[in-house]
Amino acid sequence: ETGVTQTPRHLVMGMTNKKSLKCEQHLGHNAMYWYKQSAKKPLELMFVYNFKEQTENNSVPSRFSPECPNSSHLFLHLHTLQPEDSALYLCASSQAGRAEDTQYFGPGTRLTVL
Amino acid sequence: AQTVTQSQPEMSVQEAETVTLSCTYDTSESDYYLFWYKQPPSRQMILVIRQEAYKQQNATENRFSVNFQKAAKSFSLKISDSQLGDAAMYFCAYRSANSGGSNYKLTFGKGTLLTVNP
Numbered sequence: 257e258t259g260v261t262q263t264p265r266h267l268v269m270g271m272t273n274k275k276s277l278k279c280e281q282h283l284g285h286n287a288m289y290w291y292k293q294s295a296k297k298p299l300e301l302m303f304v305y306n307f308k309e310q311t312e313n314n315s316v317p318s319r320f321s322p323e324c325p326n327s328s329h330l331f332l333h334l335h336t337l338q339p340e341d342s343a344l345y346l347c348a349s350s351q352a353g354r355a356e357d358t359q360y361f362g363p364g365t366r367l368t369v370l
Numbered sequence: 371a372q373t374v375t376q377s378q379p380e381m382s383v384q385e386a387e388t389v390t391l392s393c394t395y396d397t398s399e400s401d402y403y404l405f406w407y408k409q410p411p412s413r414q415m416i417l418v419i420r421q422e423a424y425k426q427q428n429a430t431e432n433r434f435s436v437n438f439q440k441a442a443k444s445f446s447l448k449i450s451d452s453q454l455g456d457a458a459m460y461f462c463a464y465r466s467a468n469s470g471g472s473n474y475k476l477t478f479g480k481g482t483l484l485t486v487n488p
Contacts, residue, residue, distance in 0.1 A: 287474060296480065297480065298477075298478045298479060298480050298481075299461070299476075299478040301475055301476065304474065306474070312475065344413065346415060348415075350474060352474050357403075357465070357474055358405070358417055358420060359417075359474075359476055360417065361407075361414065361415035361416075362414070363412070363414045364414075364415075
């Protein structure tokens with residue numbers, strides 16, 4: 257596979273469930289990102305990992321827990337979510353440190369919290 | 371903090387015609403990058419075009435071109451010879467070019483939904 261992949265593409269979960277979103281990049285990049293896309297709102301940056309180290313947590317509630325075991329994989333662990341957390345969750349990667357540092361996105365996971 | 375504004379929530383264009391999507395931004399920095407991303411109904415966010423602020427020449431990519439007006443902080447996207455496959459949500463985004471901190475953080479506008487009529 258090429259580019260940035262995300263699984264699952266759709267997820268429905270109850271407020272008491274625990275689930276995880278997975279992202280994998282095949283571009284040799286060193287930085288990975290989680291974004292939240294809600295209806296009629298700009299994309300919101302949630303987390304940034306640079307060389308596997310979390311470099312930004314954009315005031316995200318603790319019910320979202322990221323994990324970056326290596327520069328190719330990024331997870332978002334979810335627990336006790338709220339209905340307002342329903343959104344499209346996008347993963348992206350880039351080669352941080354380069355001037356052009358363009359971010360490439362995955363297809364997203366459509367999350368519905370009941 | 372930087373902000374990106376897309377004042378057109380929706381636009382429509384006839385197939386084969388030209389359409390221009392507007393984007394303005396606010397920043398106190400002199401060196402930065404601007405991007406247009408396309409998100410079709412399949413949801414995959416795709417990079418359309420990128421502009422470096424230090425370059426005066428407007429970026430072009432096949433049928434896509436930008437009108438970058440640095441003084442006016444304007445970055446519009448022109449789509450020529452529109453095709454049905456161009457129908458999508460288009461996002462304008464800003465990134466600082468300064469090293470350190472959140473220099474890799476993208477700030478997005480709210481998007482413009484483009485409809486292409488046959």
